[in-house]
Amino acid sequence: MNTEASTLKDLDAVRSMIKRHKLNDYLFGAVGLSFIILILLTLLVLFIDLIMDGYPKLMSWDFFSSFPSRRAANAGLLSALVGSALVMIITFVSAVPMGVAAAIYLEEYAKKNWLSEVIEVNVTNLAAVPSIIYGLLALGLFVYILDFGTSILTAGLTLGLLILPVVIVATREAIRGIPVAIREAAYAVGATKWQVVSQHVVRYATGGILTGVIIGMARAIGETAPVITIGALTFIAFLPPSPVTTSAPFLNFDWLWSGFTVLPIQMFSWLSRPGADFHVNAAAAGAVIIVVTLLMNGIAIKMRYNIRKKIKWQ
Amino acid sequence: MVTVTTPLKAESRDLNFIYNGGIHALKGINMPLYEKKITALIGPSGCGKSTFLRCFNRMHDLYPGNKYQGQIVMHPDNTNVLDAGVDPIEVRMRISMVFQKPNPFPKSIYENVAYGLRVRGERNKRIIDDKVEEALKGAAIWDEVKDRLHDLAFNLSGGQQQRLCIARALATDPEIMLFDEPTSALDPIATANIEELMTELRDKLTILVVTHNMQQAARISDYTAYMYLGEMVEYGDTDRIFTNPTRKETEDYITGKFG
Numbered sequence: 001m002n003t004e005a006s007t008l009k010d011l012d013a014v015r016s017m018i019k020r021h022k023l024n025d026y027l028f029g030a031v032g033l034s035f036i037i038l039i040l041l042t043l044l045v046l047f048i049d050l051i052m053d054g055y056p057k058l059m060s061w062d063f064f065s066s067f068p069s070r071r072a073a074n075a076g077l078l079s080a081l082v083g084s085a086l087v088m089i090i091t092f093v094s095a096v097p098m099g100v101a102a103a104i105y106l107e108e109y110a111k112k113n114w115l116s117e118v119i120e121v122n123v124t125n126l127a128a129v130p131s132i133i134y135g136l137l138a139l140g141l142f143v144y145i146l147d148f149g150t151s152i153l154t155a156g157l158t159l160g161l162l163i164l165p166v167v168i169v170a171t172r173e174a175i176r177g178i179p180v181a182i183r184e185a186a187y188a189v190g191a192t193k194w195q196v197v198s199q200h201v202v203r204y205a206t207g208g209i210l211t212g213v214i215i216g217m218a219r220a221i222g223e224t225a226p227v228i229t230i231g232a233l234t235f236i237a238f239l240p241p242s243p244v245t246t247s248a249p250f251l252n253f254d255w256l257w258s259g260f261t262v263l264p265i266q267m268f269s270w271l272s273r274p275g276a277d278f279h280v281n282a283a284a285a286g287a288v289i290i291v292v293t294l295l296m297n298g299i300a301i302k303m304r305y306n307i308r309k310k311i312k313w314q
Numbered sequence: 315m316v317t318v319t320t321p322l323k324a325e326s327r328d329l330n331f332i333y334n335g336g337i338h339a340l341k342g343i344n345m346p347l348y349e350k351k352i353t354a355l356i357g358p359s360g361c362g363k364s365t366f367l368r369c370f371n372r373m374h375d376l377y378p379g380n381k382y383q384g385q386i387v388m389h390p391d392n393t394n395v396l397d398a399g400v401d402p403i404e405v406r407m408r409i410s411m412v413f414q415k416p417n418p419f420p421k422s423i424y425e426n427v428a429y430g431l432r433v434r435g436e437r438n439k440r441i442i443d444d445k446v447e448e449a450l451k452g453a454a455i456w457d458e459v460k461d462r463l464h465d466l467a468f469n470l471s472g473g474q475q476q477r478l479c480i481a482r483a484l485a486t487d488p489e490i491m492l493f494d495e496p497t498s499a500l501d502p503i504a505t506a507n508i509e510e511l512m513t514e515l516r517d518k519l520t521i522l523v524v525t526h527n528m529q530q531a532a533r534i535s536d537y538t539a540y541m542y543l544g545e546m547v548e549y550g551d552t553d554r555i556f557t558n559p560t561r562k563e564t565e566d567y568i569t570g571k572f573g
């Protein structure tokens with residue numbers, strides 16, 4: 001038998017087999033790529049459509065500095081912008097410390113047993129509960145039982161509750177990303193658990209935690225259903241009392257109890273009006289919400305990138 | 315003629331260790347640790363040498379369900395570091411550790427070394443400065459880093475990082491230093507540097523080192539213990555263990571017939 005010939009023949013078989021197998025690579029690549037393009041294109045078209053519809057409004061400063069009005073041409077976003085900003089402050093202050101603390105406790109302190117398993121599963125499930133359910137809960141708890149009224153405080157706490165599971169899950173993920181070797185190094189020099197957590201784990205996990213917080217906030221800023229459920233008004237032609245004053249003590253918390261509107265509610269209200277002229281306002285408001293959300297996500301990505309660049313685990 | 319008896323720094327008495335899952339990893343280990351000497355633990359992977367080492371600073375306490383039986387007694391105060399009434403943090407303040415892979419904190423070189431002092435509540439900057447310099451000199455890395463103490467430790471090479479970790483462990487004046495395969499992640503030159511450093515450290519403190527490298531044990535240690543399947547097969551002077559082992563298993567391992 002001629003060995004050389006048989007080797008060559010085998011080689012040809014191997015080559016054609018590799019070619020056949022590689023065909024799947026190309027096929028899957030093509031299918032995946034077309035799906036991605038389809039998704040991105042849909043979003044892009046939607047966004048461009050909003051911008052084109054709302055173009056006349058987006059180009060005028062008056063739109064951002066006027067209150068809502070019965071006449072579409074005069075109506076503006078001012079009260080919704082201020083309302084969203086103030087509600088977000090409350091959301092941040094209520095959800096972030098609590099969520100981060102809860103996550104640290106679950107990850108570092110809680111004993112791993114069936115109870116912690118149940119809590120873990122439920123926290124993850126809470127992130128998937130429809131937002132209107134949070135609205136109902138808030139209506140009962142904050143509006144009726146605690147008597148906070150339909151105020152900025154109520155809305156902020158409601159959205160805080162809504163993003164709490166997001167913050168907890170993101171923080172736990174970030175904490176889990178810290179290598180065991182770093183924890184052991186800190187323990188080995190005699191650190192207590194709190195020293196390890198506060199001086200190492202949380203510090204090195206800050207990037208991941210912030211990313212989760214910002215993504216949660218970006219979700220909260222676009223939420224409509226729970227804010228409508230607690231009874232937020234759609235026509236607000238005034239601003240809440242200013243949080244800072246010119247005389248001592250320079251801080252004023254009356255704004256917490258003020259009525260308010262937020263961006264998505266303003267958009268929803270304009271959208272539900274007959275008449276095409278208000279729809280221009282709605283489109284412009286929609287574009288503003290998308291830009292704000294994209295900006296927040298962009299900041300989150302940039303932050304994560306910066307911190308990953310600084311802290312690279314071997 | 316004067317007989318010099320080396321004082322004991324610590325000893326393990328009938329030590330058993332059971333992991334959370336029920337694995338009986340150490341079986342009745344008795345071993346002395348002589349002061350200002352290097353004791354090496356050798357044996358095939360999974361024999362329990364790292365488990366034994368990590369009993370000394372109670373690292374197993376970090377994970378739930380692990381059980382110690384028996385004693386590790388420190389001299390001269392006769393403290394049993396495994397006693398449930400002894401706080402593992404107290405133990406780690408006396409016994410420091412260097413790990414298999416260099417594991418500096420993602421902080422500056424200075425902060426890495428200063429951390430142990432900060433944990434001990436030291437706030438005086440001048441004292442910390444002095445201690446950091448002393449520790450970095452002791453770990454033979456001062457000349458390489460003295461101009462960039464505030465650079466990130468991650469920018470150092472692997473061997474430098476390991477010496478930094480030694481400096482971190484040294485800064486708090488430990489009585490015993492544990493080394494868990496300290497050179498297994500390093501190249502031969504960095505390994506030689508660490509070995510030389512360890513023999514210098516012997517003047518100051520007691521060293522227990524786990525190594526998978528028998529030549530390393532022969533080069534640097536005064537005493538060697540051979541472990542197999544969670545048991546201490548043989549312990550003795552390094553020279554004797556490597557030239558004239560009494561047990562057949564030890565001989566098979568060090569001559570490469572097994573392992």
